[in-house]
Amino acid sequence: MKNIMIIGLGLIGSSIALGIKRDHPEVKIYGVDQEKTLDYALKNDIIDEKSALGAVNQMDVVFLATPLDSALELIQSLSELVFDHPILITDTSSTKVEILAQAKALLTQPLVTFVGGHPMAGSHKSGVHAADVNLFENAYYVLSQENETLKTLLSGLHAKFIIVDAKEHDQVTAQVSHFPHIIASSLIQQSNHYAKNHPLVNSLAAGGFRDMTRIAETNSSMWTPILLSNPKAIIQRIESFKAQLDGVSKMISQKDEKGINNFFDSGKKMRQRMEILEGRGAIPNFYDLYLSVPDEKGIVLRVLALLQDISITNIKIYEENREDIHGQLQISFKNEADLQRAKALISIATDFKIGE
Numbered sequence: 001m002k003n004i005m006i007i008g009l010g011l012i013g014s015s016i017a018l019g020i021k022r023d024h025p026e027v028k029i030y031g032v033d034q035e036k037t038l039d040y041a042l043k044n045d046i047i048d049e050k051s052a053l054g055a056v057n058q059m060d061v062v063f064l065a066t067p068l069d070s071a072l073e074l075i076q077s078l079s080e081l082v083f084d085h086p087i088l089i090t091d092t093s094s095t096k097v098e099i100l101a102q103a104k105a106l107l108t109q110p111l112v113t114f115v116g117g118h119p120m121a122g123s124h125k126s127g128v129h130a131a132d133v134n135l136f137e138n139a140y141y142v143l144s145q146e147n148e149t150l151k152t153l154l155s156g157l158h159a160k161f162i163i164v165d166a167k168e169h170d171q172v173t174a175q176v177s178h179f180p181h182i183i184a185s186s187l188i189q190q191s192n193h194y195a196k197n198h199p200l201v202n203s204l205a206a207g208g209f210r211d212m213t214r215i216a217e218t219n220s221s222m223w224t225p226i227l228l229s230n231p232k233a234i235i236q237r238i239e240s241f242k243a244q245l246d247g248v249s250k251m252i253s254q255k256d257e258k259g260i261n262n263f264f265d266s267g268k269k270m271r272q273r274m275e276i277l278e279g280r281g282a283i284p285n286f287y288d289l290y291l292s293v294p295d296e297k298g299i300v301l302r303v304l305a306l307l308q309d310i311s312i313t314n315i316k317i318y319e320e321n322r323e324d325i326h327g328q329l330q331i332s333f334k335n336e337a338d339l340q341r342a343k344a345l346i347s348i349a350t351d352f353k354i355g356e
């Protein structure tokens with residue numbers, strides 16, 4: 001397992017590269033992407049060498065970390081090469097049925113093993129500049145079959161490997177990943193159209209709106225192939241959601257106060273139950289601390305100094321100071337225990353209001 005090629009050094013490919021290097025500095029990582037991406041990756045020690053598809057026969061493991069449509073084409077190209085030693089090929093695509101079918105149909109040489117992969121963490125950011133060695137920490141990493149070589153190679157990602165059947169994977173991710181991206185983009189577009197006659201929309205949109213629409217900032221080159229690759233399951237989720245919205249609409253028009261109360265109470269209970277689940281899956285930032293801090297110089301550093309012994313996974317600073325936003329600082333932790341320790345430290349040392 002000496003030579004690893006990563007094709008596609010965007011958010012996922014470059015974060016995987018950093019994760020591999022963390023535990024396996026001995027392996028050599030070759031990158032394939034556009035020249036300027038490779039320059040950046042080389043300069044920032046994300047890869048060890050620039051490479052090209054033609055060098056694939058010298059590799060032990062190859063990652064396809066491009067958008068799904070390119071990954072499908074790459075499998076076609078790889079199938080045309082003749083391999084003279086065992087090679088493991090894996091991908092990171094957000095759907096699994098189509099790519100596994102493509103690999104099964106085309107990667108038929110006995111020396112080639114294909115294992116489907118999908119790290120269930122990411123962000124709306126893209127590209128090599130967003131590389132993050134901690135991106136996959138504690139997240140599930142779906143594999144289509146057991147493969148110790150891959151798990152060992154990826155140990156530095158600190159992810160949790162899970163074997164999932166491709167069809168089941170695509171149905172579940174339609175619900176919790178693909179469909180939410182459609183909702184986020186729809187919500188932004190609906191509001192944008194509305195703002196034409198109601199310009200206040202842009203000023204009054206608050207924290208809830210921001211939370212709901214963060215993932216609308218994502219990339220069409222990534223999401224278009226995902227939706228086209230998983231049509232049945234996604235359309236089913238859309239239809240079921242329409243029925244849910246119709247139900248709410250009906251309760252409102254019938255002034256069904258009890259029904260509306262139940263609707264929100266059940267949603268709240270379900271969300272809270274999800275938060276205490278051990279595995280956090282693709283839902284990031286569950287262990288969040290929301291802090292209202294005064295608008296003073298050095299305030300962020302002061303908070304960070306208080307939390308210096310606790311591992312922080314993400315920090316967001318909101319500049320707006322409105323009552324309906326949780327607070328100006330959002331700090332994310334890896335687990336509930338760290339979050340509670342942080343809350344205790346902050347309340348002892350400051351009078352900053354801790355949000356719910």
Ligand SMILES: NC(=O)C1=CN([C@@H]2O[C@H](COP(=O)(O)OP(=O)(O)OC[C@H]3O[C@@H](n4cnc5c(N)ncnc54)[C@H](O)[C@@H]3O)[C@@H](O)[C@H]2O)C=CC1
Pocket residue numbers: 007008009010011012013032033034037065066067068070074092093094095118119120121122123124125126127128219222226
């Ligand atoms: N962004 C996310 O949160 C997650 C994405 N994924 C999946 O991982 C894959 C990669 O996603 P990201 O890293 O976010 O995308 P990205 O847009 O950040 O990076 C994709 C990279 O692939 C390169 N590329 C495209 N076609 C190529 C080709 N034929 N040869 C070489 N390089 C090529 C692009 O230049 C770009 O640098 C996608 O299939 C996506 O569905 C999986 C989990 C999370």
Ligand SMILES: O=C(O)C(=O)Cc1ccc(O)cc1
Pocket residue numbers: 093094119120121122123124177215282284
């Ligand atoms: O930004 C987010 O919260 C995500 O939902 C990240 C994500 C995007 C695509 C995937 O296939 C898996 C995870």
